[in-house]
Amino acid sequence: MTNDAVLQTEPTAVRPLDPAERRMLIQQWAERHGVDTARRLAEAEDLADAVAAEITPGNTLDTYAKSWRVWGRFCSAAGLPELEGSCGALVAFVAWMLREGQQNGMGYAPNSADTHLAAVVIGLRERGATVSGDDQAQARKALAGLEVKLLQAGERRGRGQAVSADIDGLYAIARSCPDTLAGLRDMALIFTGFHYASRAQDPAGLQSGDVTLHPRGLVVAVLTGKTKHSVRNAKIGYAQDAEICPVRSYTNYRERLVAEQGPRWADPSTPAFVGIDRHGHITGGLVPDSVTRAIKRISARARVPIAWTGHSLRIGLASTGRRKGKDGIAIADQDGWARHSRSMLGYMQRDDGWDDSASVGLG
Template sequence: MTSDGPRDLMTASTDAAELLGDAPLSAAEAGYVQAARAANTLRGYRSDWTEFSSWCAEHDHEPLPAAAAAISAYLTTLAGHGAKVGTMSRRLSAIRFAHRLRDLPDPTENARVVAVWEGIRRTHNTRPEQAAPLMPPQLWDVLDACPTTKTWKTPNRPKEPHLAGLRDRALILVGFVAALRRSELVGLDVADLAEHPNGMVIQLSRSKTNQRGDVDELVVLPRGTLPRRCPVAALQTWLEAAHITDGPLFRAVSKGNRALERRLTAGVVNTVVQAAVVRAGLVDEAQAGGYSAHSLRAGFVTYAHARGASDRAIAHQTRHRSLHTVGTYIRVDTAWDDNAATALGL
């Protein structure tokens, strides 16, 4: 057996038949096999499996089926080089997935691997790095810095609506108010929006916590009192300027200031947010990495809490299943709120 099989499956559904047994799969069956995992998950598995396979080749181990000693040594090597616990956990998931594809026993459940992994987690576990929250009043500065008018060096070419600026403005406002994950933002279609007297309702057919789409998740987008801070107005302005009536909601914009058919990728949302905070003067380019698409969701939770919203009300919008998870978003500066230590009179 070679290490290429699982990697190939993660690349194309046509390889599913080869990996899931001797009997070939029909095109429809192969398609469903590919749909069993989210595209981002498969890309991550592919990258992690390639890395593990390369390590095995260098250290004279078979990656499939992998021996417990190989996996424990691999984890020890990663820990020794400073890999994060989250990274190592993802690598284990890729190894587990590759073995299940071949209907092989899961080597990550071996007692040796479990013992080494538990020791690594106790020794090296650290708090996850959190993106800086983006919320008012800094959020208003970021929105105001988004360009709205496109000027040209070409003589006599009239000014036009700055499509990339209008898109970024709508993207940031919707991402903040709707508390959406970046994958959810770029996955939105015009058909997912429904008009409501109070604004709009976004219908998410799938999300990180609802990957099978068992239940439609509804997210509200209330109309703001000020047009320049209203997510509904920003979204409508973008759609009208870009002449978008159906298909992907947030799209790439050409250098010629035209909206393309191609939807944005999740990674581009990070770039949009980082460029926006630099443009607004919040940070310089060297510090922009502290912000990401997650800053919008984190900003919503932190700001809503500061405005008196309950954890349950916040979770209603963020769709967190656990109120404890919502609590992890509340930043250090809120630790002083309603705290008895401030009343000790020391």
């Protein structure tokens, strides 16, 4: 999903035991260790299932649910049982998705089909169905082959990579935002997000205590990782031009928020970025979808040539930083990428492939 696809490869998931498997396992434990120990082991299994459910990211669960609905539509159309994940069924599922799988009758992009296939395999296994690795591999092979056929036929599907945010766009946004709490919030959201290469979920998860003022700027404690959480402290300095300064825009927004909505908003546990309705009322914290919608709305109001998406700020820092001569490792550390990340290098090179061309400067 450009939103850093939740399931680019098959995610790891713990499949809860079905009732028959559970009874058999408890019986085996009782025979080996006694009834009391078997009961305690069963309670530990319950706890493990609860913890797994608790720590699974919400967007991953949403993807599983959506993909299972797609599988249900396919099974209904093909007259196949939902809980049979045979090689033939999975290959037919892939072909159906590319041909007509969307609800409007259009075919999915191959990346989306791959995401749904991975999630459906997990869903089948969670529900007690057997899906072998070989059967899944055959479905993936079919998907890859059909994607080649689409390309050979001149058909390219999917939205492609998001447009990159840039400095000209920041100026346009600064000049289009009204002098209201919502306008100041919009500028702060864009300017800070650009400078720490935010994904849509990053500002949605920030509390005001995660953004601290430093003599040289702001330090933003960004929660990272989908399975193992860690925090990167992104440092954002003052800009030379106050009009697009992320530090000044954020402090102006927070000061206006407290002045207009009351001192409780100075509490470090409040959301860093709040939702504001058209009447100026606070609706709570932002969620990733509302951040994505806000970025698109704000950039459209500023009349940037192509409206930005939730990933534009992340791409923008990498590509702009590269053009300004910033070191690749410094960009990676600021953005939370692995050093020499292929995604990051792709963002850097997307505007100009000349500087790194192997043919330049040879003669």
